[in-house]
Amino acid sequence: MSLMKRLFALILTIFAFAVFAGCSANTDLPDVLKNPAAEALPEQSNPAPEDDPSAPFNPLTGLKDGVSDGKVHRAPVSIMINNIEASLPQYGISKADIIYEMLAEGNITRLLAVYQDPSKAGRIGSIRSARPYFMDIAQGYSAVYLHFGGSVPAYAKIAKHQIVNLDGIQSTWDGTLYYRDSERKKTYSLEHTVFTTGERIEAALSSLKHDLTVADPKNAFNFSEEHSALSGKSAGKIDIRYSKNTNPWFEYDEGTKTYLRFQFDEPHMDAEYNEQIRVKNVFVLQMKTAPVKNNSLHLIEIDTTGSGSGYYACEGKYIPITWKKPKISSPISFYLDDGSELKVAPGQTFVCCVPTSVDPTFEP
Numbered sequence: 408m409s410l411m412k413r414l415f416a417l418i419l420t421i422f423a424f425a426v427f428a429g430c431s432a433n434t435d436l437p438d439v440l441k442n443p444a445a446e447a448l449p450e451q452s453n454p455a456p457e458d459d460p461s462a463p464f465n466p467l468t469g470l471k472d473g474v475s476d477g478k479v480h481r482a483p484v485s486i487m488i489n490n491i492e493a494s495l496p497q498y499g500i501s502k503a504d505i506i507y508e509m510l511a512e513g514n515i516t517r518l519l520a521v522y523q524d525p526s527k528a529g530r531i532g533s534i535r536s537a538r539p540y541f542m543d544i545a546q547g548y549s550a551v552y553l554h555f556g557g558s559v560p561a562y563a564k565i566a567k568h569q570i571v572n573l574d575g576i577q578s579t580w581d582g583t584l585y586y587r588d589s590e591r592k593k594t595y596s597l598e599h600t601v602f603t604t605g606e607r608i609e610a611a612l613s614s615l616k617h618d619l620t621v622a623d624p625k626n627a628f629n630f631s632e633e634h635s636a637l638s639g640k641s642a643g644k645i646d647i648r649y650s651k652n653t654n655p656w657f658e659y660d661e662g663t664k665t666y667l668r669f670q671f672d673e674p675h676m677d678a679e680y681n682e683q684i685r686v687k688n689v690f691v692l693q694m695k696t697a698p699v700k701n702n703s704l705h706l707i708e709i710d711t712t713g714s715g716s717g718y719y720a721c722e723g724k725y726i727p728i729t730w731k732k733p734k735i736s737s738p739i740s741f742y743l744d745d746g747s748e749l750k751v752a753p754g755q756t757f758v759c760c761v762p763t764s765v766d767p768t769f770e771p
Contacts (some may be wrong), residue, residue: 469754486531487519490670494595497533498530498602502527503522510760514649514651514653539564571615573611628688635743636722639719641769643723646769647761665687689721692716694715695715713733714729720769721752728744
C-alpha cells in the first residue's frame with residue numbers, strides 16, 4: 408500500500424473512533440456554546456471566601472482556595488496541553504491544581520492539567536490530542552477528559568472504558584467548547600492554535616447528560632502541613648531529563664516556599680497571567696516506557712498501573728518514595744520506604760513521569 412493510502416486509511420480510522428467514542432452530543436446546548444460570545448451560565452453555588460471557616464477544602468490542593476461546595480462535589484476537569492517548544496507560550500496552566508508531564512512521540516512531552524474549578528483559569532491552551540496513558544491518570548481522579556483529537560490507541564481506550572471525554576474533533580465541540588485563535592493562525596502551525604476558556608468549559612459541563620456528581624470527594628494526596636519531605640535531603644534544584652532536547656528543571660524559592668519551573672533554558676511562563684509556573688510540591692515518578700511495536704507514527708506506551716519508584720520534593724527537601732495504581736480507575740497513591748502513606752503539603756503540585764532509566768538530579 409502506498410504511503411498516501413496508508414495515511415488516508417489512518418485518518419478514516421481516527422475519524423471513525425472519534426464519532427463512536429466521544430461523549431454523546433446534546434442538542435440542548437447552553438447559549439454560550441451555541442454562541443461563543445454569549446455569557447456563561449451562573450454557578451449553581453457561589454464560591455465561599457477563602458477566609459470563611461465553612462469554606463470547603465479543594466480535594467486536589469488541600470487548600471481553602473475559593474472552590475465552591477458545588478464544584479467540590481463535581482468531577483474535576485483534565486485537559487491535554489501542548490508542550491512542544493514551537494507551541495509556546497501556554498495559557499491558563501498556572502491555575503491548574505495538579506499538572507502531569509509525560510513523554511509523547513518524538514521525545515517531546517505533553518501536559519495534563521487538572522482543575523477542580525476550571526472557571527478560574529481564563530483562557531487555556533494550546534490543546535492537543537489524546538494519548539492512552541494520560542487518560543489513565545485522568546481516570547484516577549474521575550476527571551472529565553478534554554482533548555482535540557487522539558491516536559488510534561487513545562480512541563480505542565475511550566471506547567473500551569467509556570471514558571467521559573470532550574473531543575474537539577466532534578462538530579458538537581469544535582467552534583463551541585474549543586476555538587482556533589485567529590492571531591495564532593497567522594504565525595503558528597494549525598495544530599498549535601486550539602484553545603478553550605473556563606467559561607466555555609463550565610457551559611459544556613452543564614450541557615452533558617452524564618452525572619458528574621461526586622458524593623464523597625477524596626483528597627488527591629494525604630495532606631499535612633508536617634509533610635514527609637521535612638526530614639529529607641536538600642533539593643534546591645531538581646533537574647529532570649526526559650530526552651536530549653527535553654530537560655526541564657525546578658528551582659526552590661525560599662521567599663514563597665515554592666518551586667519555580669524552567670524549560671527550554673528559560674522560565675516556564677503562563678502568558679494568560681504573565682507569571683512563571685510555581686508549585687508547592689514536585690513529584691518525579693519512574694514508569695516503564697517503551698515504543699509501540701511496528702508503529703509508523705513512533706507512538707509510545709507508558710505503564711501507569713502497578714507500582715514503581717520515585718521522589719517527592721517540598722520546601723527545598725526531597726525523599727525517595729513508591730507509587731501505586733492498581734488499575735486504570737484507581738487513584739494513584741504514594742508511600743514511604745517503610746510502607747506508611749506519604750504526607751504531602753497542601754498546595755499545587757507538578758508530577759513528572761519519567762522512564763525507569765531516568766534519575767533526576769538534586770542539587771543543594
